[in-house]
Amino acid sequence: MTILLIIILNAVLISTTMCLADRINHRIAVFKKRSFCLQCNHPLHYYDLIPLFSALYTRGHCRYCHAKFGLHYAFFEFFGTLIASYFMSEIIIWITFYLLLFLSLEDWHNERIHADILLPWICYLLIDNWNISKIFALCTILIISLFLVYYRHAMGGGDIPVLLIITLITPTQGLALTLLFGSVSALIYLQTFRVKHLPFVPFLYFGWLASLLIQKVITMQGL
Numbered sequence: 487m488t489i490l491l492i493i494i495l496n497a498v499l500i501s502t503t504m505c506l507a508d509r510i511n512h513r514i515a516v517f518k519k520r521s522f523c524l525q526c527n528h529p530l531h532y533y534d535l536i537p538l539f540s541a542l543y544t545r546g547h548c549r550y551c552h553a554k555f556g557l558h559y560a561f562f563e564f565f566g567t568l569i570a571s572y573f574m575s576e577i578i579i580w581i582t583f584y585l586l587l588f589l590s591l592e593d594w595h596n597e598r599i600h601a602d603i604l605l606p607w608i609c610y611l612l613i614d615n616w617n618i619s620k621i622f623a624l625c626t627i628l629i630i631s632l633f634l635v636y637y638r639h640a641m642g643g644g645d646i647p648v649l650l651i652i653t654l655i656t657p658t659q660g661l662a663l664t665l666l667f668g669s670v671s672a673l674i675y676l677q678t679f680r681v682k683h684l685p686f687v688p689f690l691y692f693g694w695l696a697s698l699l700i701q702k703v704i705t706m707q708g709l
């Protein structure tokens with residue numbers, strides 16, 4: 487019963503985070519009115535908002551105007567719910583998971599993020615992780631990031647707080663894996679879609695999640 491409640495809670499939170507990102511990306515007031523179709527403005531009923539099932543049932547289309555909104559909602563609601571439910575007992579990872587999900591969706595759509603919402607979380611994590619090796623790792627990542635942003639222009643300024651948070655909550659090996667997975671997936675995307683630049687936060691987020699899951703598997707198998 488408890489597991490079911492955890493899954494339902496996370497499914498609702500994933501759906502709400504995606505809705506929040508959609509509204510901000512389309513410059514719609516967050517508390518303006520109940521959920522509605524972004525194409526035809528038709529208000530959505532409760533049965534249009536059931537995480538995972540509604541998107542699958544309509545095959546990613548609006549029930550009223552049949553405009554396609556995509557099956558990525560179902561994808562995120564399914565895998566996001568599984569991952570968030572799994573990490574719910576690790577509250578710092580769980581909170582970071584939702585913050586970075588929101589910022590990844592924002593970066594993917596706008597190539598800009600509200601990175602300042604991370605500042606209070608960085609302050610808290612800094613106090614919570616105050617030790618010399620973590621501060622050294624943080625300073626190293628900060629200096630490299632500043633070089634890449636302001637000298638090489640290879641990253642956006644919004645990527646810095648995301649990198650700092652991942653550095654603060656991730657062991658050294660996990661950070662190395664995060665950067666490896668994030669960079670390799672970004673390179674694959676650049677080559678596959680023949681684009682010259684991309685939003686990096688979603689790839690960092692993917693790298694972080696992949697490294698978390700790999701570390702969990704290694705820990706479970708006692709390797």
Ligand SMILES: [Zn+2]
Nearest residue numbers: 523526548551
């Ligand atoms: Zn519609």
